[in-house]
Every structure is written in structure tokens, then in C-alpha cells.
Amino acid sequence: MEEAIITLRRQMSEIISELWHGKEVTEQLIRKYDHQHLNQSYSSLHESETHQFLASKILSSFEKTLSMLSSSGFMVCYPIHPTTTSLPDQDCTEQCSKKRKISSLRWNEQVRVCPGRVERPPVAVDGHSWRKYGQKQILGGNFPRGYYRCAHRDSQGCLATKQLQQSDHDPTIFPVNHRGTHTCSHLEPIMISVEELRDLKSDHRHHHQQQQEMERARVF
DNA sequence: ATGATTTGACCCGC
DNA sequence: GCGGGTCAAATCAT
Ligand SMILES: [Zn+2]
Secondary structure, three states: OHHHHHHHHHHHHHHHHHHHHHHHHHHHHHHHHHHHHHHOOOOOHHHHHHHHHHHHHHHHHHHHHHHHHHHOOOOOOOOOEOOEEEEEOHHHOOOOOOOOOHHHHEEEEEEEOOHHHOOOOOOHHHOOOEEEEEEEOOOOOOOOEEEEEEOOHHHHOOOOEEEEEOOOOOOOEEEEEEEOOOOOOOHHHHHHHHHHHHHHHHHHHHHHHHHHHHHHHHHO
């Protein structure tokens, strides 16, 4: 039983890596289409737009699958990749030596993204799901600072928060300021998903029964 | 219809 | 009053 779960975990992480890969390649494809669209190297503009539309459908299919896994309680971490790395920052140690309780839960990291992915901040690369709740221009910074909180704040009272602000000097660097650690559980949703699976199976049966009955009814 | 993002308003400490 | 952080209504996406 225990072993089966370990095996499942490993298989799931391979599946998730593959999904990330598909998502990434599709993003490359979309960028390529954008480029071609700009240069109008297509004879038909409609054809180009159709390709872009289909590619975006593929992308959202990958993203939907990933988010379904995530909301089912699986850790959907971005796999280690040569062009995308997350470096822990040094100063996370003892700037919090004062009387502050909360500050002990603060740390920084620098997320570097590949040059093609500079437009959108790398919010989900840590495997947690976040909700943006604010954005602000900060003095001396050209890029706005984005404020994110854990998506399970209401459902599980998780108070984890982070701020992202693209670096002015190197736009491929996104310094992240974490505030608070996650108290949300990933195990509970997994248990629930097992229950749901059972329900889904019976629902399916019912659905099939209903369908068969309807087919039968149509025949007669 | 539901859920997520956007964005100006609002709040709080200095 | 000013700058940084959060709220929430309007808007956007699915
Ligand atoms: Zn959390």
C-alpha cells in the first residue's frame, strides 16, 4: 500500500514533467507563430491566425491539465531545466534577529527565466498556486511589484504570501520576497481525490446506464 | 456562472 | 504627506 503510493508519486512526477515539457514547447511554437505573423511571411493571414488559435488551444489544454493535477493536491513543480533556475538567496539568514516573529518567516530568492519568457513573471514555478491581489509601482523601479497570496487562504487559512518584481538591470531575473510559509495541506486533497475518484466511477456508471437507456429508448 | 486579475481606493507607519 | 501593502469593485477569462 505504502509502496504503491511511492510508485504513484514517481509516475506522477514523470507525467507532470512531460506536461511541463509539452507546455514549454507549445509556448515556443506560439512565439514562433507570433514572429511569423509580424513578418507576414504567411500568404494567408487567416491561416496564420488559425495556427495561432490552435496552438493557444494546445497550450491551454496543457495548462488546464496541470492545474487540475495541482488542485487535486499534486505538487506541480516546474522541473529543473538548464534555461530556468531558481537560486536561493544568501540574505535569508539573520536580518530577522530582532523581536519580530513574522520576519522569521521572510526570505528572498532570485528566479531566473529564459529570455523568451521575460514577459510574464514566473509565479507558479514553486509548485504552489497563487492568486494575485495587488500591483504597485515602487520608487526607483521601472517594473511594477506584484503581490500574490496562496490560493488556499480562504479554504485552508494558509497565509503564505510573496512579492515579485522584475529586476531593472537584468529583466531575466525576478527577485522574489516570500512572507510566511505554507500551512496548506497537499495530502488532504489527495485523499479527497481518491474519494472523488470513487464517486466519479459511480457517476460514470450511472451516466452510462442513463445513456444506454436513452439509446434504447431512441431505438424503440 | 464561476473564478481570477486588474486597478484605483484605502489604510497604516513613519 | 509619502511610500508600501491590501482591499474590493469592475473587468476579464473560461
Ligand atoms: Zn499555501
